[in-house]
Amino acid sequence: MDMDLRNLQGYAHIFMSGFLVIMLYWYIIHLYRSEKKGERDYEKYGNIALDDEVTSTPVEDKRASEREYKEENK
Amino acid sequence: MQSNAALEYDYSLAKKFTFLTILFGILGMLVGTLIAAQMAFPELNYLLGEYGTFSRLRPIHTNTVIFGFTVSGIFATWFYLGQRVLKVSIAESKFLMVIGNIQFWLYFVGALAATISLLFGVSSSKEYAQYEWPFDIVVVIVWVLWGVGMMGLIGIRREKALYISVWYYLACFLGIAMLYLFNNMAIPTYFATEGLGSILNSVSMYSGTNDALVQWWYGHNAVAFGFTVPIVGMIYYFLPKESGQAIYSYKLSLLSFWGLMFVYLWAGSHHLLWSTVPDWMQTMGSAFSIVLILPSWGSAINMLLTMKGEWNQLTDNPLIKFMVLASTFYMLSTIEGPIQAIRSVNAIAHFTDWIPGHVHDGTLGWVTFMIMAAIFHMAPRMFKREIYSRKLMEAQFWLQTTAVVLYFTSMWIAGITQGMMWRAVDEYGNLMYSFIDTVTVLHPYYAIRALSGVMYFIGFLMFAWNIYKTMTAGKELTQEPQFRTPMA
């Protein structure tokens, strides 16, 4: 029983660590690839802190995209 | 609702929590300075009878600076920058305002009551989780209210993308919630019997080695999610905003975030090296502590590189100085921690004064510096006045920086001296020193540490005074400053 538990812990650990490491690397690749392809410029989000008046235009407007979504699905 | 010209950010909650940050900061640091002095001059233990001994006051110091000062600082900055990076005023929702105010008052009253309970020795004894169960429940309610408020604000935001700081505050909320709940699981003995004994007493759900594991899984990660995660969240907003420079690499900030989330939780067992917890967990704790350098330094380097090409601001603007020094101390303590987590080093360092030395690198140099810088940045925006005195700020900076250096150098020497003396043997293999020899030898270092405490505390009073004068006598501003904080 004791050994079973240990083994299970070991396998669970290796599996989950491996899984999360792969996810992390996938994420790195994703970040750089989507920037290269021009799908998304991650660095522009840095401006959220600089231009943060309540009246300033959002980098990505949530309410506008919700409106569009609603209109598309009318 | 879409674009309202009269719409403004509402800083009332940020202001309230700023006051508490300063109040609890003064209280927690005063007690800290006193207990540091008690170790050098034991007569100071008798100022308040039973309630003034080192042992009674120590949890008051730790809990007040953690759950009083730091948590207030986290709340204050959240209610400030949360609105700004989500581009939504909290006043747009009556509900969120009410929740925020309930959170404030419950937190204030609860924190005071819990502090008093510790003074009377009502303690569940687990480090940084000493509050007994009724106070734990208050903590949980306050925390849930904060979570509701945070999620609510995120729900009504204009900015669709969540800025990196929001990630960190969210992780702080989730992490502390999970850790605090599991570590404080206890059964109140009054209700488990026919009303026998004290209603405040409870017994831990875990015993012995398990209890130790859960406690240090909590203890280490309470540091992670209370002293690292939200403070990184703060600097990712305040440093770019104050300097006018966007984060050097936004992608690196995202990667460091996930790295930190994944690695940090494993490192807790380094508090239990050479104890009776299973070996593989100790090894895991050591190994992950070393890996932890990567995401920590990833964030720190990102902050320093943000200032690339703008280092002249370091000499022009004392606020940038505070934040750059904070990042530097973050780097120092995140390299020092992993070193202490190496087994052979830990054999000497554990149980000695090197550990409080390490903690204070982080808390004095990193956490407090960053929170003070944040408040300096927020004050002119919240009170619509210039910072009262730049000179005072400069003087405070140098006084406190010297204090931190004195603190950690004296505790390094004290810790290593003590660790080496405990294990020293003569040529026949007999222990060379009795325990008391290893105490008396530390007197000069304890005295230096007490001095550094006094210096740091005076610096904090200068800060409090400066903010007070800013509120009441600073030159009024006609317009909210965009980047650099104006100061006289």
Add this chain to the structure above:
Amino acid sequence: MFFHWLEKNPFFFAAAISIVISFAGLIEIVPNFAKAGKPLVDLKPRTVLELAGKHVYMKDNCQSCHSQMIRPFKSETDRYGDYSLSGEYAYDRPFLWGSKRTGPDLHRVGNYRTTDWHENHMMDPPAIVPGSIMPAYKHQFTNIADIETAYAEAVTVKNAFHTPYGPEFQRTRAAWDAHRPKVLADAKLIADDMRNKDVKEAVANGEVPEIVALIAYMNSLK
């Protein structure tokens, strides 16, 4: 894309954080509960008086300066005795290993210190150990220990965690009233070895000063 979706959906984003951060706890801590909780073969739970002493120890926060964890080094076993075993702590709720040795380890202090020594030491530590920076705990000689709470705790751990307390440990007040003389008898044994008149008198009057409970606890640390 998965990551875009995640970053824009605060709820699932929060769920992802929760999964990543709870992973360590799930693997590291939970599965070992059954195993590490095992007591040593002849381990006895603490008596009510000792438990009350443990509460005094926690109330005055002795663990902020004293550890109860002897590490497996020769320098430690020479100084404090055998290194600590997991099974010795099986009934300790909470554990009191401490994290700092401003004073010496106490895990086996019962082996080499006596009631008499503690009495003098708690009254005035530097008088017994010159150079000591430990404060005196004179208030423990007058404050009364809460033995009823200690009993409630023994009953609670018996019912909730099967800690092997005898059949006389019951949830009722009547059971406590029946057990109380036993606690006082234990207290009297300690007080008999002490010199302080007020303490002896208090015990004779059916009250247990904190110092008596604390010494009982420390004597049980072996």
